[in-house]
Amino acid sequence: IRCQSTSTDETKTRRNVVDNASNLLTNLLSGGSLGSMPIAEGAVSDLFARPLFFSLYDWFLEHGSVYKLAFGPKAFVVVSDPIVARHILRENAFCYDKGVLADILEPIMGKGLIPADLDTWKQRRRVIAPAFHALYLEAMVKIFTDCSERTILKFEKLLQEEMLHRGKTIELDLEAEFSSLALDIIGLGVFNYDFGSVTKESPVIKAVYGTLFEAEHRSTFYIPYWKIPLARWIVPRQRKFQNDLKVINDCLDGLIKNAKETRQETDVEKLQQRDYLNLKDASLLRFLVDMRGADVDDRQLRDDLMTMLIAGHETTAAVLTWAIFLLAQNPSKMKKAQAEIDSVLGQGRPTFELLKKLEYIRLIVVEVLRLYPQPPLLIRRALRSDVLPGGYKGDKDGYKIPTGTDIFISVYNLHRSPYYWDRPHEFEPERFLVERKSEGIEGWAGFDPSRSPGALYPNEIISDFAFLPFGGGPRKCVGDQFALMESTVALALLLQKFDVELKGSPESVELVTGATMHTKNGMWCKLRKRGDAL
Numbered sequence: 096i097r098c099q100s101t102s103t104d105e106t107k108t109r110r111n112v113v114d115n116a117s118n119l120l121t122n123l124l125s126g127g128s129l130g131s132m133p134i135a136e137g138a139v140s141d142l143f144a145r146p147l148f149f150s151l152y153d154w155f156l157e158h159g160s161v162y163k164l165a166f167g168p169k170a171f172v173v174v175s176d177p178i179v180a181r182h183i184l185r186e187n188a189f190c191y192d193k194g195v196l197a198d199i200l201e202p203i204m205g206k207g208l209i210p211a212d213l214d215t216w217k218q219r220r221r222v223i224a225p226a227f228h229a230l231y232l233e234a235m236v237k238i239f240t241d242c243s244e245r246t247i248l249k250f251e252k253l254l255q256e257e258m259l260h261r262g263k264t265i266e267l268d269l270e271a272e273f274s275s276l277a278l279d280i281i282g283l284g285v286f287n288y289d290f291g292s293v294t295k296e297s298p299v300i301k302a303v304y305g306t307l308f309e310a311e312h313r314s315t316f317y318i319p320y321w322k323i324p325l326a327r328w329i330v331p332r333q334r335k336f337q338n339d340l341k342v343i344n345d346c347l348d349g350l351i352k353n354a355k356e357t358r359q360e361t362d363v364e365k366l367q368q369r370d371y372l373n374l375k376d377a378s379l380l381r382f383l384v385d386m387r388g389a390d391v392d393d394r395q396l397r398d399d400l401m402t403m404l405i406a407g408h409e410t411t412a413a414v415l416t417w418a419i420f421l422l423a424q425n426p427s428k429m430k431k432a433q434a435e436i437d438s439v440l441g442q443g444r445p446t447f448e449l450l451k452k453l454e455y456i457r458l459i460v461v462e463v464l465r466l467y468p469q470p471p472l473l474i475r476r477a478l479r480s481d482v483l484p485g486g487y488k489g490d491k492d493g494y495k496i497p498t499g500t501d502i503f504i505s506v507y508n509l510h511r512s513p514y515y516w517d518r519p520h521e522f523e524p525e526r527f528l529v530e531r532k533s534e535g536i537e538g539w540a541g542f543d544p545s546r547s548p549g550a551l552y553p554n555e556i557i558s559d560f561a562f563l564p565f566g567g568g569p570r571k572c573v574g575d576q577f578a579l580m581e582s583t584v585a586l587a588l589l590l591q592k593f594d595v596e597l598k599g600s601p602e603s604v605e606l607v608t609g610a611t612m613h614t615k616n617g618m619w620c621k622l623r624k625r626g627d628a629l
């Protein structure tokens with residue numbers, strides 16, 4: 096949506112009428128007033144002009160850290176303030192659910208953690224979080240490495256073929272390649288299934304992409320026509336979606352059946368002490384099935400796996416894609432990264448211990464997540480009325496939030512907020528090493544890397560919620576460390592072997608967004624072996 100300046104009286108009047116009607120409707124729908132909150136207004140047609148989060152940023156600068164976005168009869172409260180985000184995500188987390196997001200994802204993920212109702216979520220989170228323990232993550236580093244090497248081998252082969260024709264570079268859509276890589280990793284890490292999508296196509300892979308595509312379509316399509324009775328049978332894309340879901344569900348059901356048939360029931364502590372590095376199957380599914388007392392019906396288990404498949408796939412692929420986009424525009428930073436890789440890994444493979452030494456690569460990954468958070472917005476709906484903390488620009492007393500209010504926490508705005516970051520739009524991985532005082536920002540504890548001792552990657556704690564790439568509070572991402580290490584390994588292995596350039600200009604890379612930010616036509620790059628001049 097673009098906040099348009101009204102040029103004629105007629106337009107002004109029309110806008111006022113629409114706005115008054117929309118305010119009235121919103122208040123009726125949400126059962127109360129949002130008080131003196133600034134209002135950004137937009138026309139529904141503007142929704143399709145450019146990704147929503149760009150406009151939300153412009154309005155943030157214009158209207159402040161908490162404002163109401165009204166279009167038609169619908170209104171959202173947009174939050175771009177760390178103290179308010181901390182309140183909603185952590186301090187009063189159970190006053191909110193996933194609202195619109197749950198409506199969209201429930202048909203795909205069922206009662207998986209992301210859209211789950213509170214009771215189911217509490218029960219399943221307790222079971223799933225311990226599965227991401229330290230030894231599991233250590234074992235995953237081997238899977239990240241094996242899968243990344245498979246991708247690199249593919250690139251090397253393509254390059255060799257090219258060299259037969261005297262070429263020294265290959266051109267590839269790295270976004271598509273990273274998507275395949277992330278799919279292979281999530282399949283092996285979560286349910287010990289090798290999609291092998293880097294080298295082949297299969298009906299299951301097609302179904303996964305079909306499902307992701309539909310999830311994205313639903314998150315950008317504002318009228319949930321798929322809820323209309325019979326739509327799933329009549330609308331061709333809905334029929335295809337049902338077929339895709341069936342293909343994936345059948346595959347997951349088979350894996351669950353197999354895991355249950357080979358079940359070795361034991362306690363969580365014993366599971367966490369298994370010899371993970373030598374296990375044939377170190378997957379989460381194995382853990383979840385073997386865990387004593389965690390008896391769960393197959394349907395719930397399938398919803399959990401599906402959720403992790405979707406949540407952990409495109410997100411990581413997007414991090415790698417934007418990392419290359421940013422590094423290609425900053426050759427000195429690419430060189431600095433490669434120098435670190437050479438000194439830490441040489442020509443060898445990463446291990447859990449070596450990851451600790453790849454500090455610059457880890458900072459690149461988090462800086463990419465700062466500039467391109469996935470997803471750019473977190474969505475909530477108030478289950479009860481609430482009062483937001485005051486003190487931010489705009490309202491000292493804090494706004495009242497009526498029951499049913501829909502909220503966007505704009506992670507994009509927070510991560511690029513001029514109030515909390517110096518040179519907010521610049522790619523500077525080094526910024527995470529520098530302490531930043533709160534400088535009189537009421538209620539914000541400042542940015543202090545020492546606040547989270549032992550953490551390999553900067554997180555929402557050190558930044559007091561000014562940086563929240565994985566959310567925060569009880570519903571924070573369970574796969575955060577998995578994803579961060581995966582991205583670090585994949586990036587390190589790619590840069591160990593190749594120099595990368597964008598094929599076209601950075602401006603020609605068009606950004607589109609659904610659940611994640613991705614490109615419209617791929618991230619086309621030129622790759623050449625390191626050291627080879629063009």
Ligand code: HEM
Pocket residue numbers: 208209220285402403404406407408410411414468469470473474563564565566567569570571572573574575577578579
């Ligand atoms: C939740 C981001 C990778 C599984 C979340 C949330 C964010 C996020 C922001 C919180 C959503 C909210 O509060 O509304 C990311 C990013 C990733 C990533 C940026 C990659 C770079 C993964 C991976 C997995 C995963 C690899 C699983 C293997 C989940 C699950 C939840 C979640 C299950 C829901 C947690 C809950 O509600 O208890 N993720 N994620 N994510 N993520 Fe991730």
